[in-house]
Amino acid sequence: MFDTLKSRIYQGDQAIPDIEKAVIDEKFRGLPLIDRQSCSNCNECIDVCPTNAINQDISIDMGKCIFCGDCERKCPNNAIKFTNFHKISSTSRESLIIDSNTTQESFESIAVKSTKEIKKLFGKSLKLRQVSAGGCNGCEMELNACSNVNFDMGRFGIDITASPRHADGLIITGPVMENMAKALEDAYLSVPDPKIIILTGTCAISGGVFQKSDVLKRDFLEKYKVDLYIPGCPVHPLTVINGILDFLK
């Protein structure tokens, strides 16, 4: 008993005090910025990208990007730079596409569009049922980390529930394949209205490295409206928590 108390005192307070202001190590690859002036149109970045996230006009689709950094390393002119800015969630799929005009401020101003209705319904408490549909366990571990003593998402009233019946929506990871398609839809239908869908991680948003797999079955995502996209491979807990907090603001 005393040992346990001693451990408790020794550990002190582990929670990140201000989640919204927290900064990640500068090595972290978050929001990419593109300097079109330095670009020599060599297209090396397009060729090296494993998920076709870079378009011909050198815009980067964060919904497809796995943040591997290969393009940044490959570029002979340093025209692509991954910043450590981690608040990269968005309520619209289009806003995830970064072009040379995008700056951190411009992205922030358009990325997460909250509504009065969402705020009224879920602003003080949001319970989510997590469904992994082919997730490799990377995003799943990061979602678990959201609830650990460091990130402690529960303090904001955001929790993961055990049953879809107790949830206000689904938080989905993985590329969504045939064998899991039915269970995913069943879970969604079991959530009482009104409900939201959050896609977590590049696999869920676009299929990620599995986008060419012949077992993808993503019609669920066409059938129902997605409310929030949280990119990353895997998603960083700070991206998740801040994304949801902004969405509920």
Added chain:
Amino acid sequence: MKWIISKNNQVISLNEIPVLGIDELRNEIIKQYKTDKRVVGFFGCAEYSNVRLYTILADDNKSELLISSVRFMAGEKSYPSITKDISAFQMFEREFYEEFGIEPVGHPWLKPVRYSKNRFDKTQKIENYPFFKMDGEEVHEVAVGPIHAGVIEPGHFRFMCNGEKVYHLEIQLGYQHRGTESLFENNNNFAPHLAESIAGDTVIGHAITYSNAVEALLNIKISDKAELIRVLALELERIAVHIGDLGAISNDIGYLMGNSVFGATRTLVINTLLSICGSRFGRGLIRVGGVAFDIDIELSEKISKTLDKVLKDVDKMTETMFSSASVLSRLEKTGTLSMEKAKMIGLVGIATRASGLSLDARADHSWGWYKKFSFDKEILESGDVFARTHIRYKEIKQSMNIIKELLNQIQDCKEDILLVKSKNQLLGNSMVVSMVEGWRGEAVHTALTNNEGQIFRYKIKDPSFNNWYGLALAVRNNGISDFPLCNKSFNLSYCGNDL
């Protein structure tokens, strides 16, 4: 010649691999098992209208791999099951049957493995898995999944219970099938990113296994420094997951102090990986030809300092935890898997070492830097949840020592380049087997190339493929409420099995 002898990461020509008759191969396998060989690969490959079945046995004492094959002609649709004599083949034969429809006659439970896209019988649907049935007055079944209560991957568990006691647990997987193997095949680009996603908790492990295989086929040697950084990352991954597991096991017995402390300590370790390569799981670090990120003096001092703190915290917390009677009473004699059973079913990795078997690919089939370093495998004998918990603690300390050694040596090769660039083509008409002991156990990748030097078959075996059945055996005669604890003590990958 019945077998061709190869080694980890050694390329052999496909023409050199003997083609035996199935009865002959079967007898050979049984013979080799008598001298402690074990299966690490048993998979089919379409060859025009025929099917070639490759078998790879590991000789852990001699660090050798024995490879042989059988050719099934188009009309040959069955053979006498090997599982009847050697239980460890049960999953391998089921997988081979699921993909090619060649039936191992006499297999005790020829059930679907993952309902893969390339299954021969497309009428089989994941909703209609043929579960065992039990009858009796007190008997009842509990069905769990595919979606579980926590944030974990999907899979279905069917418990057959008498009261609270589990008679048998049937584990039905396949919900995570993503067609991973086929994405490696006929792909003109290197795919370390895909290897990183085979199992997201073994990013470094699978990425190294893949890279070692491809580098062998390219006939290139990576620099000493790249090798050091790879091993360092692999051991960091081991430390991180093991600490996370200690926390998760604490959580499952309601020891929340352990859960909190280990959770916070794990954060320090994965943030160290982040400061090396920008990803908390080590993504982007391992590339074909070496590594993409350097560790300079400043960073290696930071790593060393962090690990000192981590070790201190883990020591303190584990000591406190293991001196609590209420913790021990939940861990000891729960979910016991005997050495005999572990050996019989071909269990690998930490789970098998916790059951007393001496199996660690870092020592048995060493690669790269491990060849120059000798260490004692951590082995415990009781085979219960306590052993699987305690061995994690021991391996954390072991990995710490390895990393200390690596950090001492890394400055000696600071001039080395990180990534070797090569214009070589993959060797054609060849096979290479690559084995890496990740935190969970051995990952085995086998790549086969055609005459044009393109990978036409890429076989992945995650340790989970061996170990899921071990979990099913471990929970027998335990209370059903102890299942989460047993499950966590194995911590197996769903997508590593489903591929």
